[in-house]
Amino acid sequence: MSGAALVLHQFRFDQKIFWRNPAAVFFTALLPLIFLFILASVFNDADISTLDVKGATYYVPAILTLAVISATTVKLATNLPAEREAGQLKRVRGTPLPPAAFVAGRVGNSLVITLIMVVLVSVIGALVYGVTIPTETLPALLVTLAVGAFSFSCLGFALAAVIPTEDAAPAVTNATVLPLYFLSGVFIPEDELPNGILAFADVFPIRHFFEALFTAWDPHTTGAGFEWGHLAVVAAWGLAGLVVAVRFFRWEPR
Amino acid sequence: MTDPVISVEGLRKSYDDFEAVRGIDLEVGAGEIFAFLGPNGAGKTTTVEILEGYRVRSAGEVAVLGIDPQHADRAWRNRVGFVLQESRLVPELTPREAVEQYAGYYSSPRDIDETVNLVGLSEKANARTSTLSGGQRRRLDVALALIGDPALLFLDEPTTGFDPSARRQAWDVIGGLRDLGKTVFLTTHYMDEAQALADRVAIISAGRIVATGSPEDVGGDREARTEISFRLPAGVRSPDLPEPVRAVARIDAGAVSMTAEDPVPVLRDLTVWASERGVGLPDLQVRRPSLEDVYLELTRQTDGAGEGTG
Numbered sequence: 036m037s038g039a040a041l042v043l044h045q046f047r048f049d050q051k052i053f054w055r056n057p058a059a060v061f062f063t064a065l066l067p068l069i070f071l072f073i074l075a076s077v078f079n080d081a082d083i084s085t086l087d088v089k090g091a092t093y094y095v096p097a098i099l100t101l102a103v104i105s106a107t108t109v110k111l112a113t114n115l116p117a118e119r120e121a122g123q124l125k126r127v128r129g130t131p132l133p134p135a136a137f138v139a140g141r142v143g144n145s146l147v148i149t150l151i152m153v154v155l156v157s158v159i160g161a162l163v164y165g166v167t168i169p170t171e172t173l174p175a176l177l178v179t180l181a182v183g184a185f186s187f188s189c190l191g192f193a194l195a196a197v198i199p200t201e202d203a204a205p206a207v208t209n210a211t212v213l214p215l216y217f218l219s220g221v222f223i224p225e226d227e228l229p230n231g232i233l234a235f236a237d238v239f240p241i242r243h244f245f246e247a248l249f250t251a252w253d254p255h256t257t258g259a260g261f262e263w264g265h266l267a268v269v270a271a272w273g274l275a276g277l278v279v280a281v282r283f284f285r286w287e288p289r
Numbered sequence: 290m291t292d293p294v295i296s297v298e299g300l301r302k303s304y305d306d307f308e309a310v311r312g313i314d315l316e317v318g319a320g321e322i323f324a325f326l327g328p329n330g331a332g333k334t335t336t337v338e339i340l341e342g343y344r345v346r347s348a349g350e351v352a353v354l355g356i357d358p359q360h361a362d363r364a365w366r367n368r369v370g371f372v373l374q375e376s377r378l379v380p381e382l383t384p385r386e387a388v389e390q391y392a393g394y395y396s397s398p399r400d401i402d403e404t405v406n407l408v409g410l411s412e413k414a415n416a417r418t419s420t421l422s423g424g425q426r427r428r429l430d431v432a433l434a435l436i437g438d439p440a441l442l443f444l445d446e447p448t449t450g451f452d453p454s455a456r457r458q459a460w461d462v463i464g465g466l467r468d469l470g471k472t473v474f475l476t477t478h479y480m481d482e483a484q485a486l487a488d489r490v491a492i493i494s495a496g497r498i499v500a501t502g503s504p505e506d507v508g509g510d511r512e513a514r515t516e517i518s519f520r521l522p523a524g525v526r527s528p529d530l531p532e533p534v535r536a537v538a539r540i541d542a543g544a545v546s547m548t549a550e551d552p553v554p555v556l557r558d559l560t561v562w563a564s565e566r567g568v569g570l571p572d573l574q575v576r577r578p579s580l581e582d583v584y585l586e587l588t589r590q591t592d593g594a595g596e597g598t599g
C-alpha cells in the first residue's frame with residue numbers, strides 16, 4: 036500500500052474500534068452533549084453580562100472546546116499509554132507500518148470525531164436553543180478548529196509520551212484538563228471568574244482556543260472573526276507538544 | 290550452503306552494572322525450527338529482543354536475514370514476524386478483522402481466511418477477540434505474525450501458562466510452520482516443548498550458552514550416565530558393600546545412590562553380592578536422566594549469577 040492508502044487503512048480500523056467501544060463513545064461523544072444540555076438549559080436566559088450574550092450562545096462554543104479536547108488530547112493521552120502497556124504499540128512497531136502512518140491514522144480518527152461533534156453541537160445549539168450557526172465567520176471557525184484539533188492532538192501524544200502507565204493515564208489527563216476547563220470559563224461563565232484567574236488561564240491553550248471559537252459565534256463580531264493572536268498561542272502549545280512527543284514517545288512498555 | 294538466517298557472534302548486553310548476556314554465539318539456518326531455552330532471568334528475552342531489533346546491544350555482531358536488526362527498515366520488517374511474550378489483542382475487533390488489519394501493513398500478505406484457518410480459528414473468525422480463550426488468543430497472535438508471509442518468525446514463550454490441550458494445539462500450529470518452509474526462532478522454558486518442535490536447541494543460563502545441538506544431542510551424552518539407587522538391606526552396614534560399589538556410592542541414612550557411565554558391571558557386582566549374602570536390594574532403581582533433568586542440571590550449575598532482567 037502507498038503511504039496515503041496505509042493511513043486510510045489505519046484510520047478505518049481506528050474508527051471501527053472507536054465506535055465499538057461504548058465507554059469511549061460515551062466519554063468522547065455523549066458526555067459533551069450532556070454537558071451542553073445541562074449548561075445551556077440552566078443558563079439559557081441568563082445573560083453573560085460582560086459579553087452581552089445569552090447563556091446558550093456562550094455555552095455552544097464552550098462545549099465545543101470541551102468536545103474537541105475530549106476527542107484529541109484526552110482520547111490520545113488515555114488510549115496510547117494503555118496500548119503501550121498492553122504491548123499493542125510494540126507489536127505494531129514490529130510491522131512495516133511506518134510510525135508516521137500510525138500517528139496520521141490516529142490524528143485522522145480524532146479529526147473526524149471532532150467534525151462530527153462540531154456538527155452535533157452546532158445543530159443542537161441552533162435547533163434547541165436558537166443559537167445561530169456561524170456563516171460569515173465560518174472560514175475563521177474552520178481554521179480555528181483545524182489549528183485546535185492539530186495542536187490538541189500533539190498535546191495528546193506529548194502527554195502519552197510522559198505518562199508512565201495505563202493506570203496513571205486517566206488521572207494525569209483529567210487532572211490536567213478538568214481544572215483548566217473551570218478556570219478557562221468552559222463550565223463557569225467568565226463574568227463570574229475573577230480577572231486573576233482568567234489571566235492565569237491565559238497561560239494555557241484551552242482558554243485561547245475557547246476565545247477563538249466564541250468569536251465565531253459571537254453576534255457582536257464584525258468582520259471575518261479570525262483570532263490570530265489566540266490561535267498563535269494554541270499553535271505554539273501544539274508545536275511544543277509535538278517536540279515533546281517526538282523526543283519522548285515510546286512504543287514499548289516500561 | 291546458503292547464508293544463515295540468523296548469525297550471532299560474541300553478543301553482549303549490559304544494563305548498568307549487570308551483564309545479562311555475556312558473549313553468545315548462535316547460528317540458525319533457513320527452514321530450521323530453533324529453540325532457545327533458558328529459565329527466567331537467564332538472558333533469553335534480552336537476546337531475542339536484540340535479534341528482533343527492539344534493543345540495542347553492548348557488543349558483538351548480529352545479522353538477521355543479512356541485516357543488523359539495529360538498523361531494521363521497512364523491507365526487513367516485511368520479512369519478519371513476531372509473536373511477543375506479552376501483547377494483548379484489540380478487544381473490539383474479531384480475529385478476521387485483526388488479521389485483515391495486519392495484512393494491510395505488508396507488501397505481499399498471505400490469504401486472510403486461509404491464515405485464520407491455518408491457526409484453527411475459522412469457527413471464531415467473526416467473534417470479538419475478547420471472547421477467545423487464552424490458547425485461541427495465542428494462535429491469533431501467530432496468525433498476526435504470519436499474515437505478512439515472513440521468511441522468519443520469532444515466537445517468544447508461545448505457550449507459557451497454557452493447559453495441556455491448548456499447548457498441544459499451539460504445537461500443532463507451530464509444527465505446521467515447518468511445512469510452510471518458515472524459519473522459526475522459538476524461546477521457551479519448557480524442555481518438552483523444544484523436544485516436540487525443534488530441530489536444534491541452545492540452552493542459555495546466566496547469560497551464556499551452556500549447551501547446543503539437536504534435542505537428542507543435548508540430552509545424549511548426559512543420558513549416558515545412569516543413576517542407580519537402593520536402600521541398605523536390614524542388618525547390612527555400608528562397609529559390607531562390595532569394594533567397586535563402595536568406591537562410587539553416596540550413602541545417606543541408609544539410602545545408597547551412585548552414577549555410572551556403564552551401569553552393567555556395577556549392577557553385576559551388586560546382584561552377585563546380594564545373592565551370595567542372601568539379602569535383597571530394597572527400592573532398587575536404575576534410571577537414565579530425562580532431557581528435563583539434563584536441562585535442570587545445566588541451568589542449575591550457573592544459578593545464582595543469573596538473577597535480574599530476563
